[in-house]
Amino acid sequence: MLPDxxxxxxxxxxPLVLLHGIGHRREAWDPVLDRLAEHFHVIAPxxxxxxxxxxxxxGVRYSMENACDHLADQFAEWxxxxxxxxxxxxxxxIALELGSRGLVSSVTALSPAxxxxxxxxxxxxxxxxxxxxxxxxxxxxxxxxxxxRDWGRRLVGWVLYTHPERHGAKETYGDSLALKHATAFExxxxxxxxYSFDNQVPVPTTIAWxxxxxxxxxxxxxxxxxxxxxxxxxxxxxxxxxxxxxxPELVIRIIEKTVEAAQVRRAA
Numbered sequence: 549m550l551p552d553x554x555x556x557x558x559x560x561x562x563p564l565v566l567l568h569g570i571g572h573r574r575e576a577w578d579p580v581l582d583r584l585a586e587h588f589h590v591i592a593p594x595x596x597x598x599x600x601x602x603x604x605x606x607g608v609r610y611s612m613e614n615a616c617d618h619l620a621d622q623f624a625e626w627x628x629x630x631x632x633x634x635x636x637x638x639x640x641x642i643a644l645e646l647g648s649r650g651l652v653s654s655v656t657a658l659s660p661a662x663x664x665x666x667x668x669x670x671x672x673x674x675x676x677x678x679x680x681x682x683x684x685x686x687x688x689x690x691x692x693x694x695x696x697r698d699w700g701r702r703l704v705g706w707v708l709y710t711h712p713e714r715h716g717a718k719e720t721y722g723d724s725l726a727l728k729h730a731t732a733f734e735x736x737x738x739x740x741x742x743y744s745f746d747n748q749v750p751v752p753t754t755i756a757w758x759x760x761x762x763x764x765x766x767x768x769x770x771x772x773x774x775x776x777x778x779x780x781x782x783x784x785x786x787x788x789x790x791x792x793x794x795x796p797e798l799v800i801r802i803i804e805k806t807v808e809a810a811q812v813r814r815a816a
Contacts, residue, residue, distance in 0.1 A: 550617075553596065562589060647750070
């Protein structure tokens, strides 16, 4: 039995699930959550072993199959059926996998993992592990000190965001602690070393990529276009790897348009 996920739940109406990336937490969606909750029943979980959610038991793999089965069980637990799903990075890959299995009504994937070659795989994992090691080795009072200063927020977040200095001290410190205490980080990264997305997604799908992504560079969007020609592909000009913070207005519009496309298809 896999553990229940901790989550934030807001709004009413059409269900919309938001999935964060490796080493992050559900608060990654705070820049867009309240606005989305004006029109949707939004659920933003901490994935297992991240944020406040417990990790899988030691013998359970962090495979995409297990991630999808787990979320399908959680959908039932939350009382929702085939929600629209939005994911960033690892969460984007999971969102696409859910879509390929017909478990969701639409997919919006923001800089999703799974479209890198050998070089891109190393380019993604090296800075992530450097961030992880830095968080593990840095005492919490020092992380708090860095989060309280513009230059410290730039130092902590430059890999993930175009404008990390715009984040508040509380948010930056919380993200640093989430990365420091992410009990599933290494187990998830090990699965990511060999992961590649190469399925078809039969539901309305949008893939949006930050043009200044330093983890999964914008060039990987070309691979996504080749593998998923029927998806809608959108650029996020000037956004980094976590575009919800860099350009929340554009991200919201993209999500709403994807959901609208799914609703039009269903009505037809």
